[in-house]
Amino acid sequence: MTRSTIKAPSLLGRRSFLKASGAVAAAAGASSLLMPSSAFAQDFPARNMDIIIPTGEGGGADRDARAFASVWGKHLPTNFQFGYYPGAAGQVGYEFYMSREPDAYSLIFANLGPEVIMLELQDTGISVGEDIVFIQQTLSEPMCVWVGPNSPHRTLEELVEVGRNRPITVAVSRLPHPASIGMLALGEALGIEIVLVPYGGGNPTAMAAITMEVDCAALPITNSIVLGDQSIVLGVFADENVAPDGTDNAPAVNAALGTSIPALTSSRAWGVHRAAYDAHPERVARLVESMQATLADPDYVSAVEGAGVPSVFIDPGDESVAMASAQATIELARRYRDLLTGS
Amino acid sequence: MSDEAPSDRKQVGSDLIIPVLGIAYAIYYVYSVWEFPAEAQRSGFFLAGLLFLLCALFFLRTLLLALRGKAELEFLALLGPPEGRWRRLGFVALIGAYLLTVQTLGFTVSTFSFLFLGSMLGGLKSARRAATFAAIAALAGWLFFIVLLGTRFPLGPFEALMAQVMLLWT
Amino acid sequence: MDMSIAGLAELFFYSASMWWVIIPAVVVGILMGAIPGFAAHNTIIMLLPLTLAVDVNIALTFMVALYCASHLGGGIPAILLNIPGTGGAAATTLDGYPMSQQGKASKALALSFVASIMAGLITSGVTLFLLQYLSQVGFYIRSVEMVVVMLFGLALIAAIAAQDMLKGLIAGALGLMLGAMGADHIYATPRGTFGILELFDGVPLVPALIGLFAISEALIMLEKRTIAPEASARAMPTWGETLREILGAFKHWFMMLWSSLLGLIIGVMPGAGASIAAFVAYQQARTYSRTPEKFGTGHEQGVIAPEAANNGVTTGTLVPLLAIGVPGGSTAAVMMVVLQFHGVPFGPRLFVQDPILAYGVIMSMFVAYIFMLVTLFPLTRYLSRITVVANYYMAPMIVAFTLVGAFVPRNFMADLTIAVAFGIIGYIARKTGYNVAAILIGVILGPLLERSFLLSMRISGGDPMIFFSSTIGNILWALLAITLLASPSISLLRKMRRKGDIY
Structure with a gap:
C-alpha cells in the first residue's frame, strides 16, 4: 500500500491536501484492483x-x-x-x-x-x-552499551566497578541478539555477572534504560543515536567508534577495558x-x-x-x-x- | 445468562463444557512446556493449577446438586429455544463453509453468498429481498474494504473481472 | 517545555484553522473505530501513503484526530450490538448493551459520547499545561508497578463475576490460560500453540475480541427478531429528547473527571493501554458506587467510566513519544514512523526545535474533541435505529464484516478461523453463564502481567521482595487492598444498616 515514491512536499495547502488524498485513494483503489497476474507481465516488476x-x-x-x-x-x-x-x-x-x-x-x-x-x-x-x-x-x-541521562554510571569503568559487587542488569531487545552476546562476552572476560533482561523490542528496551529500571541497555547503536540526549553511550562493540558525534564520543569496549571481544x-x-x-x-x-x-x-x-x-x-x-x-x-x-x- | 430450565431441576450438562475445555487445554499446555526452562513454565503451571482448583470446586458443586437430585445432565439448552434451532445450526455450518471457500471465491462472491444464505437461514422469507440485501452489502463492502482501504483480503473471480474492466477502461 | 497562555491561544486558533483536516479525520476515525479490527493504528497504517505525502503538521493533525475519534467510535457497536469496536470498549458492553436491550440505546450513546468528548477535552487540556510533569510518570512506573496495575484490572473479573463467583473466576482463569499461549517472554519459545505459527505471538487480540463478542453475539441474535424490544424502540427520539439525554449525561461530571484522569495516567505508563484503563476505571467506578449491584444491568455510570477512561488514554499514550521519544503504544509507534519519514526529531529535542509542532499535537487533539461535539446530536439520534433492524440482516452482516476486521491487523487467513473458534467458545460461555468479558480480560491482561512479573523477577535475581521495594508500588498495593476490601465491607455495612444493627 505504501507508495514510496511519494516524497514529502513542503507545506501543502488545503486544496493540494484534498487533491493528494484523492489521488492516493484512487491510486490505492486502482492498485488493489490490478490482479496479480504474472502471465501478462512484460517486465519485472509487473506489480x-x-x-x-x-x-x-x-x-x-x-x-x-x-x-x-x-x-x-x-x-x-x-x-x-x-x-x-x-x-x-x-x-x-x-x-x-x-x-x-x-x-x-x-x-x-x-x-x-x-x-x-x-x-x-x-x-x-x-x-x-x-x-x-x-x-x-x-x-x-555496531552494538553498544548505554545508560539513561540520569544514570549514576557515567563510564564503562564505573559500570564494571558496580559489577564487581553485584550482578549488572542489562536491558536487551531479546536474548538471541548480538548485543546480548556482547554483554555476556564482557561478563565472561571480566568475571562479572551479567543479567540479561529481554524487553522484546528496541523501544521498551530503551525505556527501561531511561527510567533506570535496569543498570544499562545493550542495543544496536542507532537506537541510542536516535534518542539523542536521552542516552549516554558508554562503549561500542567494534574496533573503533565510527560515529563519535552522536554517541558521546564513547570508546570501543575492548580499548577501554582491555578485552578482546569480537566486533558485534x-x-x-x-x-x-x-x-x-x-x-x-x-x-x-x-x-x-x-x-x-x-x-x-x-x-x-x-x-x-x-x-x-x-x-x-x-x-x-x-x-x-x-x-x-x-x-x-x-x-x-x-x-x-x-x-x-x-x- | 443461562437459559431457564423448563423443570425446577437445573440443567448442568452444558455448564460443564467450558471447565472441561479449560482443563483439556491446561493439560495440553503443561505438556507442551514440560521440558522448557523454568521461567517459561512458571506462569503456565500456576494458571493450570488455578484452573484445576476452580474447576474441581465447580465439579464438586455440580456433584452435590446431582446427589440432592436437583440437577440433570442435559445439553439441549445450549442450542437455544427449539424454534429455529436447525436454522441456527445451518448458520454455523454456513460460517464453516465461508471459511473453507473464501480464499478461492474472494471477498465479494463469498460475502454475497454468505449474506444471501445467511439472511435466509436467519428467517428472511423473500429470496429476492435476501439477494438485493446481499448484493448491496457485498458491493458496498468491496468498495470500502478492497477498493478504498486496499485491505489484502483474498481476491477472487469478481475482483479479477473488475480488474479487467478497469484495464479496458483506462 | 512551558508555554504561555497567549502562545496556547495562538496555537488553538492555528489548530482550529486545520478544520479541513480534522473533520474528515473525525468521520473516518468514528467509522473505523466502530468496525472491530480496524481501530486507529491499522487505519493509520493503511492511510500511510496519504500521511507520508503531506506536510508533517497536516499528517500529525490528521492522525491525532483520527486516533481520538476511533476511541469514540469503538463504544458505538459495544452499546448497540454488544461488540466492542476496540479492546478499550470491551468494558462498555457490560452496561451499554443491557441499556440497548431495554430500548435505551440513544441514552447510552449520549452517555458514551459525552463521556468520551469530555474526557478528551479534560485530558488534553490538562496535558497542555502539565506535560513535563506527566512525562515523569513513566519514570516511576516500572515492571514492578505494572504488576500491581494489571492486578487492578484483573480484580474486575471478580467484580463482574458477582452473579456466580465460581463461574466468573473459571472464565477469568480460562482467559488467563489462553493468554499464556505463545512465545515466552524470555527465551521466545512457543508454548501451547498446537504448532500453529499464527499463535506463536500469543492469542491475537482482535480475532479473540471479534470471536468472543461479535460472532457469539450474532449466533445468539438469531434467536430474537431485533435487539431492542420492538415496541419501545420503534419511535426515534426527537431532537428535544436527544438534547435532554445529552444534557442528562453531564450529571455524571465527577465520574467523567476522575475516570478520564485515571485513563490519562494509565495511558502515560509504558505498555499499558486503553483496555487496561477501561477495565480499571469500570472496576473503580463499581467499587466506590453507592449501588454496585446495578453495574452490569444497564447502569449509566458503567458506560461513563470505561468510555471516559479509554479516551483519556489517547492523550496519555502520546506523552512518552513527545516527552521522551519512545512511543507508548502501537498508534504512537506509527506516528513515530511518520515523524521519522519527515526527518522530524521527537522526544525532548522536538520541544527545542519545533515547540509549535510538539504542543500542536496535543492542541489538535483538544480541537478534534471540540469538533466531535458537532457529531454528538446526529449520532445519538440516528444510530440507535440500528437496534431495531431485523436480526436476519444484522447477524450475517456482523459475521461477514467483522471477519474482515479479524484479518486486517495481521493479514493472516488463520485469524478468521481463530475468530470463529473464539466465537464458539464465546457462544458456549454466554449460553452457560460464563462471562465473556472475564475471558477477554484474562486474554488481554494475562500476557502483560506475566511479562512484567518475569522482568521484575529477572532484575531482582529471583527475589519476590522486589514487588514491595518501591514506594509507588507499595502505595499501589495498599490501594489495591483497599479496593478489594472496600466492596465487600461497604455492602456488609449497608446490609447491617438495613437490618438496623447500625445507624
Missing part, C-alpha cells in the same frame, strides 16, 4: 513488491526499510507494500515469509544479527543459504526465497541492480540521515558479503547457545 518486516511497526527495521524504499522507487518503478509480522524473536516473520509464493515479488528485510541467531537457535526448519539468500546488504551498525555488528539486508533465486535469476538480477543503484544514489544518503541514522553506517555489500556476515553470526550463536537458550 507491487511485498516487503515482510519480521518486527513491529515503528521499530528500527521499519525505519530503515522505509528510508530505502523512499529512494528505491526511482530505480525500481513500483509500489512497496509493507507487512509487519513480529513474534517469537522474528520466527513468525520468517516462517510467514517462507509460506509466500517464491516469485521474487516478496522480499524480507532482515536484521542479520538477531534474526540469523534466532534461525540458528530456534527450531524453525529455516536455514540460511538453503531456504533464504541475502542478496544485498544495506547498512551495518548487525547488518540490514534484503533476503529472497532460495526457490525464487533459483527459478527467476533475471528478476533477482533486476532487484540487485536497482538496490545497488539506490545505495549509490545521494538521495538515499539524505533519506538515511533524515531518519536519524548516521550515513557512515551505510555499508553496501553484495550477496557474498551479506552471506559471509550471516555465517559469522551463526558461528557466534553456536558458541553462546547454552546461555541464550536457558539450556
Whole structure:
C-alpha cells in the first residue's frame, strides 16, 4: 500500500491536501484492483513488491526499510507494500515469509544479527543459504552499551566497578541478539555477572534504560543515536567508534577495558526465497541492480540521515558479503547457545 | 445468562463444557512446556493449577446438586429455544463453509453468498429481498474494504473481472 | 517545555484553522473505530501513503484526530450490538448493551459520547499545561508497578463475576490460560500453540475480541427478531429528547473527571493501554458506587467510566513519544514512523526545535474533541435505529464484516478461523453463564502481567521482595487492598444498616 515514491512536499495547502488524498485513494483503489497476474507481465516488476518486516511497526527495521524504499522507487518503478509480522524473536516473520509464493515479488528485510541467531537457535526448519539468500546488504551498525541521562554510571569503568559487587542488569531487545552476546562476552572476560533482561523490542528496551529500571541497555547503536540526549553511550562493540558525534564520543569496549571481544555488528539486508533465486535469476538480477543503484544514489544518503541514522553506517555489500556476515553470526550463536537458550 | 430450565431441576450438562475445555487445554499446555526452562513454565503451571482448583470446586458443586437430585445432565439448552434451532445450526455450518471457500471465491462472491444464505437461514422469507440485501452489502463492502482501504483480503473471480474492466477502461 | 497562555491561544486558533483536516479525520476515525479490527493504528497504517505525502503538521493533525475519534467510535457497536469496536470498549458492553436491550440505546450513546468528548477535552487540556510533569510518570512506573496495575484490572473479573463467583473466576482463569499461549517472554519459545505459527505471538487480540463478542453475539441474535424490544424502540427520539439525554449525561461530571484522569495516567505508563484503563476505571467506578449491584444491568455510570477512561488514554499514550521519544503504544509507534519519514526529531529535542509542532499535537487533539461535539446530536439520534433492524440482516452482516476486521491487523487467513473458534467458545460461555468479558480480560491482561512479573523477577535475581521495594508500588498495593476490601465491607455495612444493627 505504501507508495514510496511519494516524497514529502513542503507545506501543502488545503486544496493540494484534498487533491493528494484523492489521488492516493484512487491510486490505492486502482492498485488493489490490478490482479496479480504474472502471465501478462512484460517486465519485472509487473506489480507491487511485498516487503515482510519480521518486527513491529515503528521499530528500527521499519525505519530503515522505509528510508530505502523512499529512494528505491526511482530505480525500481513500483509500489512497496509493507507487512509487519513480529513474534517469537522474528520466527513468525520468517516462517510467514517462507509460506509466500517464491516469485521474487516478496522480499524480507532482515536484521542479520538477531534474526540469523534466532534461525540458528530456534527450531524453525529455516536455514540460511538453503531456504533464504541475502542478496544485498544495506547498512551495518555496531552494538553498544548505554545508560539513561540520569544514570549514576557515567563510564564503562564505573559500570564494571558496580559489577564487581553485584550482578549488572542489562536491558536487551531479546536474548538471541548480538548485543546480548556482547554483554555476556564482557561478563565472561571480566568475571562479572551479567543479567540479561529481554524487553522484546528496541523501544521498551530503551525505556527501561531511561527510567533506570535496569543498570544499562545493550542495543544496536542507532537506537541510542536516535534518542539523542536521552542516552549516554558508554562503549561500542567494534574496533573503533565510527560515529563519535552522536554517541558521546564513547570508546570501543575492548580499548577501554582491555578485552578482546569480537566486533558485534548487525547488518540490514534484503533476503529472497532460495526457490525464487533459483527459478527467476533475471528478476533477482533486476532487484540487485536497482538496490545497488539506490545505495549509490545521494538521495538515499539524505533519506538515511533524515531518519536519524548516521550515513557512515551505510555499508553496501553484495550477496557474498551479506552471506559471509550471516555465517559469522551463526558461528557466534553456536558458541553462546547454552546461555541464550536457558539450556 | 443461562437459559431457564423448563423443570425446577437445573440443567448442568452444558455448564460443564467450558471447565472441561479449560482443563483439556491446561493439560495440553503443561505438556507442551514440560521440558522448557523454568521461567517459561512458571506462569503456565500456576494458571493450570488455578484452573484445576476452580474447576474441581465447580465439579464438586455440580456433584452435590446431582446427589440432592436437583440437577440433570442435559445439553439441549445450549442450542437455544427449539424454534429455529436447525436454522441456527445451518448458520454455523454456513460460517464453516465461508471459511473453507473464501480464499478461492474472494471477498465479494463469498460475502454475497454468505449474506444471501445467511439472511435466509436467519428467517428472511423473500429470496429476492435476501439477494438485493446481499448484493448491496457485498458491493458496498468491496468498495470500502478492497477498493478504498486496499485491505489484502483474498481476491477472487469478481475482483479479477473488475480488474479487467478497469484495464479496458483506462 | 512551558508555554504561555497567549502562545496556547495562538496555537488553538492555528489548530482550529486545520478544520479541513480534522473533520474528515473525525468521520473516518468514528467509522473505523466502530468496525472491530480496524481501530486507529491499522487505519493509520493503511492511510500511510496519504500521511507520508503531506506536510508533517497536516499528517500529525490528521492522525491525532483520527486516533481520538476511533476511541469514540469503538463504544458505538459495544452499546448497540454488544461488540466492542476496540479492546478499550470491551468494558462498555457490560452496561451499554443491557441499556440497548431495554430500548435505551440513544441514552447510552449520549452517555458514551459525552463521556468520551469530555474526557478528551479534560485530558488534553490538562496535558497542555502539565506535560513535563506527566512525562515523569513513566519514570516511576516500572515492571514492578505494572504488576500491581494489571492486578487492578484483573480484580474486575471478580467484580463482574458477582452473579456466580465460581463461574466468573473459571472464565477469568480460562482467559488467563489462553493468554499464556505463545512465545515466552524470555527465551521466545512457543508454548501451547498446537504448532500453529499464527499463535506463536500469543492469542491475537482482535480475532479473540471479534470471536468472543461479535460472532457469539450474532449466533445468539438469531434467536430474537431485533435487539431492542420492538415496541419501545420503534419511535426515534426527537431532537428535544436527544438534547435532554445529552444534557442528562453531564450529571455524571465527577465520574467523567476522575475516570478520564485515571485513563490519562494509565495511558502515560509504558505498555499499558486503553483496555487496561477501561477495565480499571469500570472496576473503580463499581467499587466506590453507592449501588454496585446495578453495574452490569444497564447502569449509566458503567458506560461513563470505561468510555471516559479509554479516551483519556489517547492523550496519555502520546506523552512518552513527545516527552521522551519512545512511543507508548502501537498508534504512537506509527506516528513515530511518520515523524521519522519527515526527518522530524521527537522526544525532548522536538520541544527545542519545533515547540509549535510538539504542543500542536496535543492542541489538535483538544480541537478534534471540540469538533466531535458537532457529531454528538446526529449520532445519538440516528444510530440507535440500528437496534431495531431485523436480526436476519444484522447477524450475517456482523459475521461477514467483522471477519474482515479479524484479518486486517495481521493479514493472516488463520485469524478468521481463530475468530470463529473464539466465537464458539464465546457462544458456549454466554449460553452457560460464563462471562465473556472475564475471558477477554484474562486474554488481554494475562500476557502483560506475566511479562512484567518475569522482568521484575529477572532484575531482582529471583527475589519476590522486589514487588514491595518501591514506594509507588507499595502505595499501589495498599490501594489495591483497599479496593478489594472496600466492596465487600461497604455492602456488609449497608446490609447491617438495613437490618438496623447500625445507624
